[in-house]
Amino acid sequence: DGIGEKPSLIDLPNEILTKIISYLDIPSRLKLRVNKRLDQLELTVMNHTMNIFLNISDSQFAVYYSHSVQKKCSDIRQLSSTLKRLAENTIVRNVHIMGMTHDHTHLLSSLQHFHAYRL
Structure with a gap:
């Protein structure tokens, strides 16, 4: 159960995701809209x-x-x-x-x- 599984991007904490989002260009940021959590985080940056x-x-x-x-x-x-x-x-x-x-x-x-x- 979880041993050996690699975490995905979505598993990262919000603080790290918002830092990553801050480095993305606008078209990449607009693509985050397909995921509700990422969409909401994108709006905070x-x-x-x-x-x-x-x-x-x-x-x-x-x-x-x-x-x-x-x-x-x-x-x-x-x-x-x-x-x-x-x-x-x-x-x-x-x-x-x-x-x-x-x-x-x-x-x-x-x-x-x-x-x-x-x-």
Whole structure:
């Protein structure tokens, strides 16, 4: 019973898991949402990012961090949901929006949830 079994990541105490989470990039942190415990722990660890770039077009929605693609969304609702989720524990210096039209103005309400130096 348990002798010789290797512990899994999920067996680690919360304090160690939150330390590990603090080193993960944002896409990896978003993947933690599949496990309820990891999801709740992830929300307790703040993300600090300098800039978020949103590239919005009729066919593609992407969130960039420091000009590298980090999260692509299939539709505008998914982008809005992703932004709201990131806003729960992310501090940003700047948010840059490219390609926004009048049809996308509802995204601004998602951006208002961010902890930010300047939006």
